[in-house]
Amino acid sequence: MRTLYQFHGGIHPPGNKAQSTQCGITRVPLPSRLVIPFRQHAGEAAKPAVQAGEHVLKGQLIGMPCGFVSSAVHASTSGTIAAIDAQPIAHPSGMPDLCATLIPDGKEEWFPHEAVDYRNSDPADLRQRLRMAGVVGLGGAGFPSDLKLRFLRLHPSQKIDTLILNGAECEPYITCDDMLMRERAAEIVQGAEMLRFILDAGEVLVAIEDNKPQAITAMRQAVTESKLPFEVVVVPTIYPGGSAKQLIRVLTGLEVPSGKLPTDIGVQCFNVATVYSAYRALAQGELLLSRIVTITGNVRHAQNFEVLLGTPVQELVALGEALPDTDRYIMGGPMMGVELASLAVPLVKAGNCIIAASGKLFPPAPPTLPCIRCTRCAQVCPADLQPMDLYWFAQSREFGKAQAFSLFDCIECGACSYVCPSHIPLVQYFQFAKSEIRARAQEKQAADHARERHEFREYRIEREKQEKAEKLAAKEQAIRQSRAAATPANPVPGPAIQPEIQAAIERAKAQAATVEPKNTDNPTPQQLAEIAGIEAQRERVRDLAKSAVEHTNGHDKN
Amino acid sequence: MGAFFSPFISQPDTVSRIMFKVLLALVPGIALYVWYFGPAILVSLTLASLTALGTEALMLKLRNRPIAPFLKDNSALVTGWLLALSIPPLAPWWLIVVGTAFGIAIAKHLYGGLGNNPFSPAMVGFAVLIISFPVQMTQWLSPHGLGAVELGFLEQLKYIFLGVLPPNMSLDAITMATPLDTLKTHLHLDEPIKQIFAMPIYGRLAGQGSEMVSLGFLLGGLYLLATRIISWHVPVAYLATLFVTAGIFHLADPSHYAVPLFHWFSGAALLGAFFIFTDPVTSPTTYKGKLIYAAGAGLITYLIRVFGSFPDGVAFATLLMNICVPLIVLYTQPRVFGKKGKRS
Numbered sequence: 001m002r003t004l005y006q007f008h009g010g011i012h013p014p015g016n017k018a019q020s021t022q023c024g025i026t027r028v029p030l031p032s033r034l035v036i037p038f039r040q041h042a043g044e045a046a047k048p049a050v051q052a053g054e055h056v057l058k059g060q061l062i063g064m065p066c067g068f069v070s071s072a073v074h075a076s077t078s079g080t081i082a083a084i085d086a087q088p089i090a091h092p093s094g095m096p097d098l099c100a101t102l103i104p105d106g107k108e109e110w111f112p113h114e115a116v117d118y119r120n121s122d123p124a125d126l127r128q129r130l131r132m133a134g135v136v137g138l139g140g141a142g143f144p145s146d147l148k149l150r151f152l153r154l155h156p157s158q159k160i161d162t163l164i165l166n167g168a169e170c171e172p173y174i175t176c177d178d179m180l181m182r183e184r185a186a187e188i189v190q191g192a193e194m195l196r197f198i199l200d201a202g203e204v205l206v207a208i209e210d211n212k213p214q215a216i217t218a219m220r221q222a223v224t225e226s227k228l229p230f231e232v233v234v235v236p237t238i239y240p241g242g243s244a245k246q247l248i249r250v251l252t253g254l255e256v257p258s259g260k261l262p263t264d265i266g267v268q269c270f271n272v273a274t275v276y277s278a279y280r281a282l283a284q285g286e287l288l289l290s291r292i293v294t295i296t297g298n299v300r301h302a303q304n305f306e307v308l309l310g311t312p313v314q315e316l317v318a319l320g321e322a323l324p325d326t327d328r329y330i331m332g333g334p335m336m337g338v339e340l341a342s343l344a345v346p347l348v349k350a351g352n353c354i355i356a357a358s359g360k361l362f363p364p365a366p367p368t369l370p371c372i373r374c375t376r377c378a379q380v381c382p383a384d385l386q387p388m389d390l391y392w393f394a395q396s397r398e399f400g401k402a403q404a405f406s407l408f409d410c411i412e413c414g415a416c417s418y419v420c421p422s423h424i425p426l427v428q429y430f431q432f433a434k435s436e437i438r439a440r441a442q443e444k445q446a447a448d449h450a451r452e453r454h455e456f457r458e459y460r461i462e463r464e465k466q467e468k469a470e471k472l473a474a475k476e477q478a479i480r481q482s483r484a485a486a487t488p489a490n491p492v493p494g495p496a497i498q499p500e501i502q503a504a505i506e507r508a509k510a511q512a513a514t515v516e517p518k519n520t521d522n523p524t525p526q527q528l529a530e531i532a533g534i535e536a537q538r539e540r541v542r543d544l545a546k547s548a549v550e551h552t553n554g555h556d557k558n
Numbered sequence: 559m560g561a562f563f564s565p566f567i568s569q570p571d572t573v574s575r576i577m578f579k580v581l582l583a584l585v586p587g588i589a590l591y592v593w594y595f596g597p598a599i600l601v602s603l604t605l606a607s608l609t610a611l612g613t614e615a616l617m618l619k620l621r622n623r624p625i626a627p628f629l630k631d632n633s634a635l636v637t638g639w640l641l642a643l644s645i646p647p648l649a650p651w652w653l654i655v656v657g658t659a660f661g662i663a664i665a666k667h668l669y670g671g672l673g674n675n676p677f678s679p680a681m682v683g684f685a686v687l688i689i690s691f692p693v694q695m696t697q698w699l700s701p702h703g704l705g706a707v708e709l710g711f712l713e714q715l716k717y718i719f720l721g722v723l724p725p726n727m728s729l730d731a732i733t734m735a736t737p738l739d740t741l742k743t744h745l746h747l748d749e750p751i752k753q754i755f756a757m758p759i760y761g762r763l764a765g766q767g768s769e770m771v772s773l774g775f776l777l778g779g780l781y782l783l784a785t786r787i788i789s790w791h792v793p794v795a796y797l798a799t800l801f802v803t804a805g806i807f808h809l810a811d812p813s814h815y816a817v818p819l820f821h822w823f824s825g826a827a828l829l830g831a832f833f834i835f836t837d838p839v840t841s842p843t844t845y846k847g848k849l850i851y852a853a854g855a856g857l858i859t860y861l862i863r864v865f866g867s868f869p870d871g872v873a874f875a876t877l878l879m880n881i882c883v884p885l886i887v888l889y890t891q892p893r894v895f896g897k898k899g900k901r902s
Contacts, residue, residue, distance in 0.1 A: 008895070013567055172567070245896065258896040334566040362566040367627055369573050370673035374838040383895040388843060389887075406894040414565035421571045422673075428563050 002233055005253040007246045009380040010238040011415045013172050013335065015211055019302035020175045020294050025183055027306045028319065034076055034102040034310035035087050035346040036062065041136040042143045043069025045098060054081045057111035059287050062100050065131055071144045072134040075111075076289045076308040079104040090313070090331050090345040092338045099346065102310065113285035123149070123198045126282060133281035134288040134349070139166060139177075139242075139271035140332065142350040145278060148270070149198045151263050161266040162252060163201035165192055165275055167208040167215060168235060168242030171333030174353040176292040177272050179304040181208065181215035185222035188272050191279030193228055199268060204230040206272075207247055209237040239335060240413040244269045246382050258409050273352075293347060295320035297330070297355035307347050313354060314343040322356040330355040334362065335414045369422040377416035377426060383409045387416040387426050394433035399440070402433050410434075478538050482508035508541045573672075576787055577632030580833065583781045584639055587774030587829070591643070594767030595699045598647035598714045602654045603639060609658040610638030617667035633672055637661055640680035640833060644826055644873065645687060646697040648733060651719050653694050657683035676883070678840045681876040688868065696869075700734040701767030704758055707731045737765030738824045739869040741816060750813050764823035772828040779832025788836040791848035796831045797822060799856030807864070821860065825870035830859070834872060840880045846890035847883075855879045 039045035046063025050056055056075040063073030075081075080103050087099040118126055127146040135145045151160060165188070169177040181188060188206075196204050206223070208216050216234055223230045235241060235250050245256045247269065254265050262268055270278075273292065280286040289309060296302035299320035307316060317329065330337040331354055340354075347354075377387035385406055393402035407430060416426045486505045511534070591599045614634040618625045638658045645654060661683030669675040688695050702708070709717065709724070709732050716722050723729065735743065737759055744754045754760075763769045782788045800821050807815035821827060826834070835841060835855050842851045855875040862871025893899040 011569075249895075255896045257898075258894065260896070328562060330564075330566060332564075334564070336564050337566070338564065339562045357566065364562075365568055366572060367624075369627065369631060370671065372573055372576075372633075372673045372838050373843050374576065375843045378843060378892075384892050385894060386843060386891065405891070406897065409894050409896065418565050418567065419569050419571070421569075421573045421576055423568065423572070425563050427565070 002231070002251075003253075004233070004235060005250050007241075007249045007382050008384045009378075009382045009415060010241065010246075011380050011418055012237070013239055013418060015237070016173045016296070017175045017178065017211065020173070020296040020304060021178060021214075023303055025179050025292055025304045025306050028308065028311060028316065030077060030104050030106060030108070031308070031311045031315050032104070033082075033312065034079075034104065034308060035099045035312065036073060036076060036102060036310035037087070037089050037097050037099045037346060037348055038063045038073055039097055040073060040134075040142060040309065040348040040350065041071040042141060043067060043071070046070060046073045048084050048098070048100065050075075050081050050084075050100065052081050052083050055079070055105075056081060056102070057109050059111040059113055059289060061132070062102075065144075069144060069147060071136050071146075072132050072287075073100075074134055074287045074289055075100075075102055076310050077102070077104045078107050078109040088342055088345050090338070090340055090348065090351065094341050099310075113287070115285045116282050118194050118197060118282050123200075126194070126198050130278060130281055133277075133286075135274065135277050135281050136288070136349050137271055138273035138277060138291055138349060138352065140336070140350050140352060142348075145270070145274055148268060149195065151199055151268075159266060160199045160201040160263065160268050161203065162268075163192065163196050163199060163204045164247060164251060164267060164269040165204065165206040165272050166242060166244065166247055166269050167206055167212070167219070167272040168247055169212070170209060170237070170239045170242035171335050171353075172239070173296050173355055174294050174333045175296070176294045176304050176352050178212045178215050179294075180273055180276060180292050181212070182218045184276055185215075185218040186225065187279045187283075188219070188276050189222045189226045189228060189230065190283060191275040191277075192230060192270075193226070194282050195270060195275060195278060201268065204228070205251055206230060206232045207235050207251055208232060209241060210234050211237040239415065240382055240411070243382065243411055243413060245411070258406070288349060291347075291349060291351070293351060294353040295356075296353065298323045298326045298358040298361050299356045309349060310346045312343070313340065313345050313347055313351075316347060316354055317343060317356065320354075320356065323358065325358045325360065326356040327359060328357045330357055335418070336412065365423040365425075368424050371420075371422055371424060374421060376419040376421065380415040380419050382413060382415065383411055385410055387430075390433070391424060391426050391429050394429040397436075399433055399437045403437060407433055407437070475538075478508075478542055479512055481542060482512060504541060507537075511537065511541070573631045573633070577636050579785060579787055580636050580782065581632060581639060583778030583787075584643070584775070584833065586777045587643070587771050590770045590774040591647075594701045594770055595647065596702070596708075596714065597711050598699060598718065599642070601651075601715065601718055602642040602645070602647050602649070605651055605654045606638030606642035606658045607635055609655045610634040610662055613659045613662040614667075617663055617671070621667060621671065623671065628672060631672060634662055634666075637666070637679045637683075640829070641683045643829060644680070644684050645695060646699065646733070648697045648699050648714065648717065649694045650721060653687060653691060657687045660686050673839055675839060677880045678834060678837050678876050681834065681873045681880075684873040685877060688873070696735065696739075697729065697733045698736050700732070700759075701765075704766060705732055705734065734759065736825065736869055737768060738863060742863075742869070745814060751816060752813075755816075764820050768825075769823040772823045775828040775832060779828065782832060782836070788832065789845070789848065791845055792836045792841065792852040793831040795849040795852035796835055796856045796859075797827070799853040800827060800860055803857055803860045807860075815864070821863065825863070826872040827859065830855070830872040830876070834876055835879075840876075840883065842883050842886045842890065844887055844890040844892060846892070847886040850886050850890065851879050851883065854882065 044067035047066040049064045050062045056062060058075060058078045060075045061072055062075050065072050082101040082103050084100050086096040089097045127149050131146040137143045167177050167181050192204050206219050216232060220232045223232055233251060240246055248262055248267050249255055252267060256262050256265060277288045290306050292304050293307045294304050295316055299322050301320050305319060329340045331340050331351055332338060333353055371388050371391060373388050381387055389405055390402055390407055410430050412427050414427050420426060611629060611634055615625050615629060618628050641657050641661060642654055661679035665677050665679040665682035666675045707727060713724055740759055741754055759765060761769050779793060783790060801818040804818035804821045808817055835852050842848050858875035858878055859871040862868055862874055
């Protein structure tokens with residue numbers, strides 16, 4: 001038996017997972033229209049690679065990864081691109097985003113694709129393949145998987161000791177990973193071996209919460225059949241036990257240091273659905289075109305569906321047959337999900353669950369009361385924070401203090417809000433404080449930049465002024481000296497150099513007459529050359545005049 | 559349809575329910591109080607409840623706050639009950655009214671109401687009363703069968719509200735000093751402790767009757783622990799410190815210092831350990847902080863009881879430790895996940 005560790009806090013909300021696990025995963029019929037956003041992942045949106053009116057094949061690249069943190073986007077089926085424009089998407093801000101609207105032709109005609117023999121491939125090449133296959137984290141964050149497979153060794157001894165397959169699925173209601181593990185365990189195990197190969201990782205652990213006995217059995221069987229030395233680890237059901245940092249602690253006893261990545265402690269963690277899509281991308285050359293989605297809540301048929309990316313949520317909800325008293329829909333789980341402002345949004349890579357909600361299922365919270373510092377929030381916080389203090393700082397806008405009390409270590413799991421007897425929306429306060437701090441940091445950066453530019457401009461103007469003044473002074477000096485030389489205080493200069501002096505004086509005079517002060521701002525290269533020439537001449541004259549004066553003085557003394 | 563944020567589900571517990579459970583946990587102690595000292599305590603509890611709710615409503619109105627949700631949170635009742643259980647039941651009616659009103663209006667609402675008061679309102683009320691009305695605060699009832707005369711309930715009511723005693727009866731005949739007070743007075747007279755404890759006022763552990771009331775509070779406290787309304791830190795640290803301090807003095811000089819258990823079951827020690835020092839609003843939020851806070855309170859309780867001029871030290875221990883809470887909390891912050899330092 002493996003020794004398991006605990007993380008602080010956690011809660012045990014009712015699972016409500018049985019409803020949607022009664023029947024297997026069903027494919028959703030081809031919708032009449034697909035809306036495929038170019039940003040379905042963390043990072044930069046993909047760059048459109050097709051134009052409106054173009055005919056595309058299933059799996060054809062329509063969005064090119066753009067930037068380091070980015071991923072590809074593909075046509076989920078064959079058909080015609082009707083438009084490339086901003087469409088409403090499921091984002092809490094309600095802002096529309098650039099999407100490709102695809103009208104399917106019903107032929108499901110595949111773009112040529114090929115499997116790869118990963119064992120004889122370069123890991124860098126495999127990562128590039130995953131990037132071009134649009135494989136991103138399907139657990140919710142949507143972080144491009146190829147980046148999580150990039151492991152920069154600072155020391156040759158550094159290694160990924162543990163690769164974790166996250167099948168914890170700790171959020172209530174969501175069962176898409178559970179069903180995927182039950183039905184496609186072998187593929188997940190093969191995918192894990194591929195990721196292990198790319199990372200050159202040591203042990204591979206498959207973590208599944210103990211409320212999913214069928215998934216555990218299926219995965220164990222698949223591991224045994226594959227003869228791979230993987231271990232299926234049953235972890236206790238606790239929310240948020242599926243959060244990567246918490247799961248790593250449970251399995252290894254290690255804590256990912258604040259602000260660091262799991263790879264810094266030799267661990268990497270992938271959601272099982274992500275591993276499955278990596279398998280499809282490498283072993284079958286099939287790109288990430290669909291995912292498993294749980295439709296549950298206030299519906300007649302709660303079930304998991306395999307859905308093409310870009311399918312309107314409306315059509316998915318119709319499959320579940322929402323009950324008449326349904327008044328809103330949640331994308332994601334009840335702990336961390338967001339309310340959908342509209343059903344006319346597409347399903348994206350990160351969309352794991354859609355819950356029909358009613359007042360009966362999710363009664364509105366009673367009115368908020370002041371915090372009584374009962375510390376229940378601190379007792380359940382998986383990041384060992386003191387939410388009641390952070391709340392106090394956030395509401396009094398003491399953002400500096402909130403930061404000092406580790407606000408940014410909050411994973412926004414919502415456990416604190418769940419237990420708060422005063423029904424304070426703590427997570428919203430923390431999100432607000434975080435966004436304010438980020439906005440301020442950005443503002444400060446912009447202000448710093450502007451200030452630097454301003455200061456440099458001031459400096460430049462001052463420098464130019466000074467240079468001008470110096471030049472002027474030098475010029476005046478030259479004139480004065482040449483005059484002094486021209487009127488040699490009447491003593492009789494030595495006859496030998498007399499003509500030479502005279503000539504120099506003539507030259508200087510001539511120059512003084514011709515050289516007028518000019519606008520020295522923005523001189524052309526030609527002018528600059530001229531100035532340089534004049535300066536050189538002036539220098540010569542000055543020297544000559546000086547020597548002449550010395551001579552005459554010498555004569556006087558004699 | 560208002561704002562709809564995640565999490566969309568929540569535990570059914572509310573402030574109102576938590577406070578109700580605290581009131582419920584006081585019931586065994588109150589029942590034993592009635593059993594051993596008669597129903598006069600119910601009169602003070604009623605007076606305290608009415609005053610608490612009335613003052614709360616008035617202050618909410620003056621502060622332009624919604625009245626109904628706050629009246630329903632039961633926190634004012636907890637304040638009223640804790641104060642009523644800390645002062646003599648036979649005191650004139652206005653004593654509990656003044657104490658409760660002061661606690662709720664000044665100590666609670668002038669500091670911002672529920673959740674914002676740095677000092678325990680009940681204990682502020684108690685401090686005001688014992689400083690302003692020391693005589694009335696000594697009118698403790700004697701347990702059944704101990705007093706020279708016993709008043710009927712109607713006669714008690716008459717005294718509480720009108721200050722009238724039955725003819726030929728003096729106040730001294732129906733009231734008596736508390737076991738803690740008696741001990742202190744007689745120790746001052748240089749009587750040996752064994753002889754003092756042989757007095758009829760003392761029972762098995764501490765005062766007759768009052769030790770049973772304390773036992774009732776202990777029972778209620780265990781209920782609060784079992785329902786996780788309070789954590790073990792405060793009662794354990796408080797009672798342990800009180801026990802150890804009393805034990806050291808007792809071992810050093812058994813003829814002058816009572817046994818530790820006497821201190822547990824005397825005065826408001828058990829009421830304090832489970833109901834007063836555990837007040838979430840005025841006690842530290844960190845586990846380590848709770849331990850320090852309660853240990854400090856235990857030490858101060860003992861010092862005031864034995865060396866101070868007040869009969870019991872729970873109220874002043876509360877207020878003195880309340881002052882230290884922000885500092886204690888600041889220096890006992892737990893280690894954050896993934897950060898350096900020791901896990902606490």
